Structures are given as C-alpha cells and as structure tokens.
Amino acid sequence: MKWHHVQDNWSAFFEAITDKWPEVDTADLDEIDGDQRAFISYLAEVTGHEIGDVREELREWLRGEIPADVIMDPIHDNHSITLSSKYVNEGEDEYNDDAHFGDDGKD
Template sequence: MKWQHVQQNWAAFYEAIVEKWPEVDESDLDEIDGDQRAFISHLAETTGQEPSEIREELREWLAGEIPSDVVMDPAHDNHSIALSAKYVGEGEDEFADDARFGDDDEYPNDGDD
C-alpha cells in the first residue's frame, strides 16, 4: 500500500497503527491527521528511535496488506468497483447489480442460499 491510502483513510488505520506501534494512542493520531512527517516525528519522539529507523519500519509496514477494516470500508469498495469498470462490457454500469445481466441462471443453486 502507499501512504496516500493511509492518509485518505486515516481513521480506519488507527487500529493497525496502534497494533504496530503500541506507544501511540488515538488522540495522538487525531492530531497527526495523516501527515506522514508529523507521524514519523511523533514516533521518533515517543519511541526514542531515530527518524531513519522509523522511516524503515514505516516502509516495511506499508509493504504489508491493507488492513481488513480499511478494505471493508464502503469508500474503498466503491473505488475498487470503479477500477473494475475496464472489465465491464460496453453499456453496462459497473455499480449495477449483476443479476440483471442474466448470467445468474448459468450456475445451479447449490442449496446455500
């Protein structure tokens, strides 16, 4: 993931940030408001580590997966759906319920419904 994802969904990342850096609390995160420089400075001050060490930890953390609570955020869903538009046929709306496209009857009901 990129810092831009974190910044745009800042509050949704609180849990993942506190899990990685337990020294931070939500009131600190509220003040930082997604500012990467402020976040690095705060972590360096709070943990006693050098900013370069914090930047490396942050790089490693960003290389991980987006936390599930962020992925489940409706704004993220809409973004993913919009990106899928290139795979949707001409004249179809990527946000529309796919049941109207008539392919739901191609697969027999497995009884789980």
C-alpha cells in the same frame, strides 16, 4: 499499500497503527491527521528510535496489505478474497457464501 491509502483513511488505520506501535495514543494520531512527516516525528518521539529507523519501520509496514476492515470496496474485497484463496482447501470455492459454515458434504 501506499501512504495515500493511509492518509485518505487516516482514522480507519488507527487500530492497525496501534497494533504495530502500541506506544502511540489515538488522541495524538487524531491531531496528526495523516501528515506523514508529523507521524514519523511523533513515532520517533514515542518509541525513542532515530528518525531514519522510524522511516524504515514505516516503509516496511507500508509493504503490507491494506487491512481488510479499512477499505471496503468491491475491487479491494475481491483482491483480498483472491489472495486468501491460498488458505482455502482444494475443491472449496473462495467466493462461496459461508452463511452455512460447517455444511461440507451438503449441496
């Protein structure tokens, strides 16, 4: 993902940010409002890490996928479904509706 994904959906990323950096406070994140420099400085302050180390942590975090609950649009959803197909057993359809979960063997 790119920083603009985070910045454009800042409050939606709060849960993912607090999962990665449990030291952060959502009230402080609200004030940062997606400003990357302010976020890096804040992370350095609350984690006690050097700015360079925080930048590298952030780069590594940004290499991950956008959390599915952050952006809900057909392109992103279809991409996520396609990526998840590696966890679907052979013969199963990753696009199939799971409303009747557990109905394997039924038409």
